[in-house]
Amino acid sequence: MSRRKKDPLRPLTDDERDALSQLSRSQAAPAAEVARAKLLLFVASGTDYQDAARAVGRNSGDAVSALVGRFNREGLAALAPRHGGGRQRVYDEQARTRILAEAQRTPTPEQDGTATWSLSALKRVLRGALDGLPSVSTYTLWEVLHEAGYSYQQSRTWCPTGTAQRKRKAGVVTVTDPDAEPKKS
Numbered sequence: 479m480s481r482r483k484k485d486p487l488r489p490l491t492d493d494e495r496d497a498l499s500q501l502s503r504s505q506a507a508p509a510a511e512v513a514r515a516k517l518l519l520f521v522a523s524g525t526d527y528q529d530a531a532r533a534v535g536r537n538s539g540d541a542v543s544a545l546v547g548r549f550n551r552e553g554l555a556a557l558a559p560r561h562g563g564g565r566q567r568v569y570d571e572q573a574r575t576r577i578l579a580e581a582q583r584t585p586t587p588e589q590d591g592t593a594t595w596s597l598s599a600l601k602r603v604l605r606g607a608l609d610g611l612p613s614v615s616t617y618t619l620w621e622v623l624h625e626a627g628y629s630y631q632q633s634r635t636w637c638p639t640g641t642a643q644r645k646r647k648a649g650v651v652t653v654t655d656p657d658a659e660p661k662k663s
Contacts, residue, residue, distance in 0.1 A: 485547045487521045495522070497554055514557045517542055518549055569618060573611055577622045580604055 490498070501507055501515040513534050520530035521542065528539035536542070548556040569577075581600060585592050592599040597616040604610040604619075623629075627640070640658025643650055 485543070485550060487518070487546045488550050490518075490522050494554060495519075498522075501557065508559070510559055511557045514545055517545060518557075521546055569611065569614070569622075573614075574622050574625075576609070576611065577604065577614070577619060578626055580607075581619075581623060581628065 498515045498519050502512060502519055504512055513536070516534050517530050517536075520533055521527065525533070526539070527542040527546075531537060531539050531542050545556065577600075580603060581595055585595055585599070585603075587593050590599065590603055597619050600619055601614060601616050604614050605612055640655040642653050642655075644653050
C-alpha cells in the first residue's frame with residue numbers, strides 16, 4: 479500500500495490528454511519527453527507512482543511524484559528537459575551580441591593586425607577592447623559564431639553560411655543558397 483499523495487495529479491484537459499497521448503507514441507521526439515508523457519498518462523489512468531515508474535522502465539516513484547508536481551504547476555512545459563547540471567553559460571546575450579558585432583566588422587590591418595578574422599585574432603581584439611570581454615576563449619567565440627550560422631570559409635575568414643558575394647556585370651551581388659539551412663542539419 480502506498481502513502482497518501484501530497485500533490486496528486488490534477489485532472490487533465492482534453493488538449494493535454496491528446497498532446498500527451500500523441501507524444502507518448504512519437505518516434506521522433508526525445509526519449510525523455512516520451513517517457514514523461516507515458517508516466518503522466520499512467521498516473522492519470524489511476525496507476526500508482528511506483529507501478530507507473532516500473533511500466534516505463536524507471537525505478538523511482540519519487541521521480542514520478544516530482545514530475546506530477548511540476549506538471550501541476552507548469553502544464554505541458556514540464557515535459558521538456560531543463561538544465562541537467564554542468565557549468566552555466568558565462569556570457570549573456572549582450573556579450574554574444576558584442577562578439578557577433580565584432581565578427582561582422584571588417585578588420586583593419588593597422589588597428590587589428592589582420593585582414594581577415596581568425597578566432598585568435600578576434601579573441602585578441604575582444605580582450606583588448608575597453609567594452610570587450612577580458613577572458614573570452616576561442617571555444618566561446620567558435621560556439622557563438624556557429625550558433626549564429628557562421629562558418630570558417632576557404633577564404634580564411636568567418637562568413638555567414640549560405641551567402642556569398644559574387645561579381646556580376648552589374649556589380650557585386652549577394653547570392654543566397656536556399657538549401658543552406660537543411661544542409662547544416
